[in-house]
Amino acid sequence: MIALLFASVSLAATELSLELGSTHASDRGYSLFSSREAMGSWGARVGFGLTDRTSLLVDWQHSGKGGEVETTGDDVDFQAALTVDQLAVGPRVGVHIQNVMPYATVQAVAMRGRVRLDGDRDSTDDLDEWKRSALTAGGLAMGGVQVIVGEPERAVRLSGHLEMGYGHAFPLDFGDFGSISFHGFALRGGAGIVF
Amino acid sequence: MARTTWLIPLGLMGCDPFGHWPEGVESIEGPLWDRDVVPSADGGVYVALPQAHALAYAAPGTDAVRVELEHDAEPTRLLASPGATRLLAFTQWPICTAETDEKIELVEDCPFDSLDWGYGLDLVSGTDAYATAEVPGFMNAIAFAPGDATAVAYLDYESGDDLPVDGVVDLSQVVFLDLEDGSAHTMSVGFSPNNILFSQKADKAVVLSRSKATVIGLEDFETLVTYDLTLDADAVVDPVGAQLTPDGRYAIISVQGSSDLYTLDLEVPHVDIKELVAAPSAMWVSPTTDYDFTVLGYASETRLDVYDHVYFNNQPVVLEEPIDRLVGADGIVVAYNDRASTHDIYRLDLSTLELTEYVAANPVSSLEILDVGGTPAFAVAVLRPESAGGSDLDQYQDQNWGLAVLDLLGDDIVNLVVESEPVGMALAERDGRAYALVLLDGVETLLMIDLAAPSAARQIELAAAPLGIGEMPDGSFYITHDSPLGLITFLDPTDPSSLETASGFATLGLFDDYELSAQEQE
Numbered sequence: 082m083i084a085l086l087f088a089s090v091s092l093a094a095t096e097l098s099l100e101l102g103s104t105h106a107s108d109r110g111y112s113l114f115s116s117r118e119a120m121g122s123w124g125a126r127v128g129f130g131l132t133d134r135t136s137l138l139v140d141w142q143h144s145g146k147g148g149e150v151e152t153t154g155d156d157v158d159f160q161a162a163l164t165v166d167q168l169a170v171g172p173r174v175g176v177h178i179q180n181v182m183p184y185a186t187v188q189a190v191a192m193r194g195r196v197r198l199d200g201d202r203d204s205t206d207d208l209d210e211w212k213r214s215a216l217t218a219g220g221l222a223m224g225g226v227q228v229i230v231g232e233p234e235r236a237v238r239l240s241g242h243l244e245m246g247y248g249h250a251f252p253l254d255f256g257d258f259g260s261i262s263f264h265g266f267a268l269r270g271g272a273g274i275v276f
Numbered sequence: 277m278a279r280t281t282w283l284i285p286l287g288l289m290g291c292d293p294f295g296h297w298p299e300g301v302e303s304i305e306g307p308l309w310d311r312d313v314v315p316s317a318d319g320g321v322y323v324a325l326p327q328a329h330a331l332a333y334a335a336p337g338t339d340a341v342r343v344e345l346e347h348d349a350e351p352t353r354l355l356a357s358p359g360a361t362r363l364l365a366f367t368q369w370p371i372c373t374a375e376t377d378e379k380i381e382l383v384e385d386c387p388f389d390s391l392d393w394g395y396g397l398d399l400v401s402g403t404d405a406y407a408t409a410e411v412p413g414f415m416n417a418i419a420f421a422p423g424d425a426t427a428v429a430y431l432d433y434e435s436g437d438d439l440p441v442d443g444v445v446d447l448s449q450v451v452f453l454d455l456e457d458g459s460a461h462t463m464s465v466g467f468s469p470n471n472i473l474f475s476q477k478a479d480k481a482v483v484l485s486r487s488k489a490t491v492i493g494l495e496d497f498e499t500l501v502t503y504d505l506t507l508d509a510d511a512v513v514d515p516v517g518a519q520l521t522p523d524g525r526y527a528i529i530s531v532q533g534s535s536d537l538y539t540l541d542l543e544v545p546h547v548d549i550k551e552l553v554a555a556p557s558a559m560w561v562s563p564t565t566d567y568d569f570t571v572l573g574y575a576s577e578t579r580l581d582v583y584d585h586v587y588f589n590n591q592p593v594v595l596e597e598p599i600d601r602l603v604g605a606d607g608i609v610v611a612y613n614d615r616a617s618t619h620d621i622y623r624l625d626l627s628t629l630e631l632t633e634y635v636a637a638n639p640v641s642s643l644e645i646l647d648v649g650g651t652p653a654f655a656v657a658v659l660r661p662e663s664a665g666g667s668d669l670d671q672y673q674d675q676n677w678g679l680a681v682l683d684l685l686g687d688d689i690v691n692l693v694v695e696s697e698p699v700g701m702a703l704a705e706r707d708g709r710a711y712a713l714v715l716l717d718g719v720e721t722l723l724m725i726d727l728a729a730p731s732a733a734r735q736i737e738l739a740a741a742p743l744g745i746g747e748m749p750d751g752s753f754y755i756t757h758d759s760p761l762g763l764i765t766f767l768d769p770t771d772p773s774s775l776e777t778a779s780g781f782a783t784l785g786l787f788d789d790y791e792l793s794a795q796e797q798e
Contacts, residue, residue, distance in 0.1 A: 109384070110787025116302060148300030152307050152760060159760040160297050198783055200761040201740070202297070208739050208779045209761055257339070259328075259787030 096128030096227075096240060098273025102142050104167075104248055105265025110258075114146040114163040120263065122167070126271065134176065138186055140169040140269070147197075160199040163261070165253075167192050169221055182227045186244070190219040194253040194261065213258050219250025221267055229275055236276055243270040308782035311756045313764065314354040317361045317749045318402055320778065321764060324351045324365075328785035331365060333403050336766045336776030340784050345398045346408040347793045353437075355418050357427070360749040362455060363400040364418055364427065366411070368393045368440075369793040383790040393440065394793065397429060399458050407458025411451050413440040419472035421481065426494055427453045428472050428481065429460075450483055452497055461497045465490040471515055475524040482527050482542070484515040489527065489540055501545045505531070505538060519561030521568070521585045528570050530556050537572070539588060550588065553577050557600040560609055567626035571609050575600040580611060580622075582629060593631055596620055605645045605652035608684060612640045617662055621655070623684060636680040637673050637691035638662050645684070646703035646727070648710050654727040655682040656712045658698050659691070679714065681730040690730045695719055700745035702753055703727075704769040711769055713753060715742040722755065724772055736772050738765060739779075 102122040111120070124142035131137055147162035168191045175184030193216050200209030225244025232238075248267035252260035309332075310324040320335025322343070329350035331343040345351065349367035356363055371394055372386035380386050395413030398405045409429075417432035429451040433439070450469050452461040466485030473482040480500060483490045489503040505513040515538075517530040529538040535555050539548040557575040562568055568585040580593040597618040599611040611622040621634040621643070638659035646654045659678035664671040672693070679692045700715040710727040722736040740757040747753055748766070757763040762782035765775050 108787075109382075109789050113302060113304065113786065114298075115300065145298050146300065147298040148302065151301065151303040152305075153303065154306050157758055157760045161302070162298050197297075198761055198780075198786075199297075200759050200763070206739070208763060208777060209759055211761065211780050211783055255787060257342075257784050259785050261787050 094128075094130050094275045096126070096136070096273060096275045098126050098128075098240065098242065098271040100124050100126055100140070100142065100269055100271030102267070102269040104142075104144075104263050104267050106261075106263050107265065108262045110261040111146075111163070111263075113150060113161050114148075119266075120144050120146065120165065122165070124167075126269075126273075128173065131172070134174055136173050136175075138169070138171055138173050138188060140167075140188065142167040142169075142269075157200070160197070160202050162197045164195045165192060165263075166194075171221070175227070180229045182229070183224070184227060184244075185224045186221070188221040188223075190221055190248065190250055192217045192219060192250050192253065192263070194255070196255050196258060198258075211258075213255040215253040215255050215260075217251045217253050219248060219263075221248045222246050223248075223267065223269070225269070238275050239272070240275045241270075241272045245269070308760060308786065309762045310354075311743050312354070313746075313754070313756060314356045314363060315360045315746060315748045315754060316356070316363065316402075317359060319748070319750070319766075321754055322354055322356075322363050322365075322400070323762065323764075323781055324354055325782060325784060326350075327782075328788060329790055330785045330788075331400075332781050332784050334762070334764060334778040334781040336778050338778075340762075340778065340781035341403050342784055343400055343403050343405060345400075345405050346396065347394060348791060349394075349396065349398065349793070351398075353416055357424050357455065358420050358422075359424060361401070361424060364455075365398045365400060365405075366416060367396050367398050367408075368413065369396075370790070372792050381789075381791055383792060386792065395440065397453070397458075399455060409451070409453050409458040409460045411453075411460065412445065412449065414445055414447075415449075415451065417470075419474070421474040421478040421494065422476055423478045425455055426474075426478060427455055428483070429453060430469050430472065432470060433468065434470075448485065452481075452492075452494070463492065463497060463499075465492070465499075468514075471518045473518055473520045473527060475520065476522070477524065480542075482518070482520065482540070484518050484529065487511070487513040489515070489529065489538075491542060501542075503540050503545070503547050505529070505547070517556070517559040519559065519570070521561060521570075522563055522565045523568075523585070526585065528559070528561055530559050530572070548588070550583075552581065553579070556581075558602040558611070560602040560604045562604065562626070564606070567607050569626055571602055571604070571624065573599045573602050573611050575613070575615070580609075580624060582624075582626075591629055593624060593629060595622060595631070596633065601640075601643070603643055603645055603655075605647060605684075606650070608645075608652055610643060610645060610655055610682075610684075612643055612657065614640055614642065621657060621680070621682060621689075623655075623682070632687050634680070634682050634687065634689040636678075636689065638678050640680070642701075644701065644703050646705060646710050646712075648705050649708065652684050654703070654710050655684055656680070656701065656703060656725075656727065657682065658701060679712070679725070679730075681712070681725070681727050692725075692730060692733075694723070699743060700755070702745045702747055704747075704751070704753070706770045713745060713767070713769065715745055715755065717741075722767070722772075724769070734772070736767075736775070738775070739763060739777060 122142040122144035126140040169188040171188030173186040223246030227242040249264040252262040313321040334340040347369040349369040351365040353366040374390035397409040397411040399407040466488035469485040471484040514532040527540040537550040556572040558573040572581040623632040641658040641660040643657040657680040712725040714723040724734040755765040
């Protein structure tokens with residue numbers, strides 16, 4: 082009976098999901114782009130089944146923050162934009178209880194950040210537009226639940242997942258601009274297919 | 277399919293579908309850079325960055341450099357020494373006095389009521405802070421002695437700055453500074469010392485405070501003599517204008533709201549008080565012995581009083597209209613009124629005491645004199661709008677800002693109308709020709725006016741609307757712009773077509789955490 086329960090879904094299947102996410106960002110530099118202490122993101126993840134209980138997750142998240150920055154005591158505003166792409170890769174280990182799968186995952190994260198600052202949106206000269214980019218690495222440790230909807234014998238089934246945990250990345254170093262750090266609570270949730 | 281799906285996120289990372297600007301709106305307190313920049317003899321300017329709590333050095337053609345200050349301090353006011361060979365930066369740095377076992381590194385982590393400040397004065401040469409002087413936090417002004425070796429820090433209360441009080445504040449203090457090593461010598465000289473004069477030999481200073489003048493030797497910082505400006509303890513005498521005669525013997529002092537003129541004899545200590553016809557509104561003391569006069573003007577009297585420095589005899593000169601401003605140059609004094617609606621500008625020849633009257637089209641807002649070949653040849657006045665009157669063309673001129681170019685070698689005056697309010701003006705002599713460089717509010721051009729033929733101004737395109745203009749030690753100019761991320765144009769008047777810029781320096785350290793002073797944490 083127990084064997085039947087755990088075998089109802091195989092982690093050896095392939096998963097493709099679209100995701101929304103959030104990463105804690107209580108960094109002074111980040112406050113230029115958002116007054117919230119979290120960076121919302123969207124993306125996609127792919128899971129490759131390895132064994133019945135393990136799979137390899139590849140997760141990509143993108144975030145674009147910023148806009149117009151008003152400065153009190155100054156007549157002129159400027160534009161600021163921060164885009165962050167995260168690529169996370171790591172194993173997932175879970176157990177199946179019918180269509181529900183609690184799991185844990187640790188992932189190595191590669192993070193790319195790009196910053197644009199523009200003092201005059203109407204002009205295109207390089208006197209008032211500045212760009213920097215940075216690469217860094219980090220890690221994620223998360224626990225979550227995946228729910229798979231549909232008969233086990235169907236080739237393609239719907240799935241949903243919610244996971245949370247802790248993430249830490251080394252600071253994104255934007256050179257003379259300074260650096261921005263992301264670390265703390267991380268949340269991901271999404272829906273997709275399993276085949 | 278499974279073998280290729282992992283390529284999807286990699287492919288998305290490679291493209292850039294996010295070229296548009298996000299639509300958020302954020303706000304930060306205060307500008308990224310302080311437009312009151314300070315020139316350096318090295319060819320760049322120093323800029324305070326309030327958001328980054330830092331000091332930057334920006335020069336044309338190179339990346340801006342952060343100047344590391346002692347205690348990781350942030351600059352609150354910048355001043356250049358004469359010749360701009362040194363920068364004096366009043367600084368402050370955050371200290372957390374909270375008693376906790378945890379190490380607090382960021383200002384934001386320190387309880388508000390435990391946040392304290394340290395204050396100092398950093399001395400900078402090039403991009404190196406080479407010394408720090410202990411100067412009380414309430415002081416905000418510097419007077420430089422001739423020779424670039426000594427300066428005095430004091431409180432300029434009229435500046436309107438906040439007055440940080442840490443425990444006890446002695447408002448009678450001044451601090452003498454050795455600019456070579458930053459060593460400081462504090463003295464109490466009298467309440468509200470705010471006017472400091474130096475002898476040309478830089479061997480003594482006269483510090484004026486309320487009802488008192490103190491002469492201090494700069495060799496050993498000893499008080500040589502103290503003059504009481506009143507014998508009545510209830511009376512208050514606040515010096516407002518003071519100059520030393522060029523031989524250094526006399527200090528001539530005018531007093532707020534008083535028609536008394538004080539003359540302190542610094543060699544044979546005594547005070548002479550002259551009764552003037554009214555409280556003077558302007559005083560000019562010749563800087564050289566060639567024309568050894570003190571000239572006084574009055575907002576309430578139509579006259580100038582000219583006192584020689586030998587017998588202090590007065591030779592009054594009658595005007596048609598009262599004045600409240602005097603600008604001197606070699607052998608002449610130019611008088612005008614920047615508050616009244618009068619239009620007269622007077623040139624007084626100090627060798628003959630002959631008066632020449634010029635009539636500007638509009639009231640004068642400010643005026644500068646330019647020497648050409650060592651002789652004061654031109655004066656340029658900024659004219660402000662006034663209530664319209666007369667014919668249509670008169671009305672047009674009255675209603676607009678203008679410039680007046682005065683030929684100081686003759687009696688010609690040329691009145692010009694300008695597009696908007698001048699926000700900056702500088703005069704320059706190059707190769708025997710005289711120019712006025714004028715910046716207009718909201719206009720992205722620099723007007724370069726040949727003062728010998730002022731009607732045809734050359735317009736030089738600028739990268740952005742200007743805010744102000746200042747002169748570099750080498751005679752070139754810098755122009756600050758209304759650019760949020762930092763923009764300064766450097767202009768050589770001999771080659772006005774080759775403008776150089778320094779930009780983006782306000783982004784320096786923009787993302788950095790606001791850290792408590794590292795030294796205080798140890």
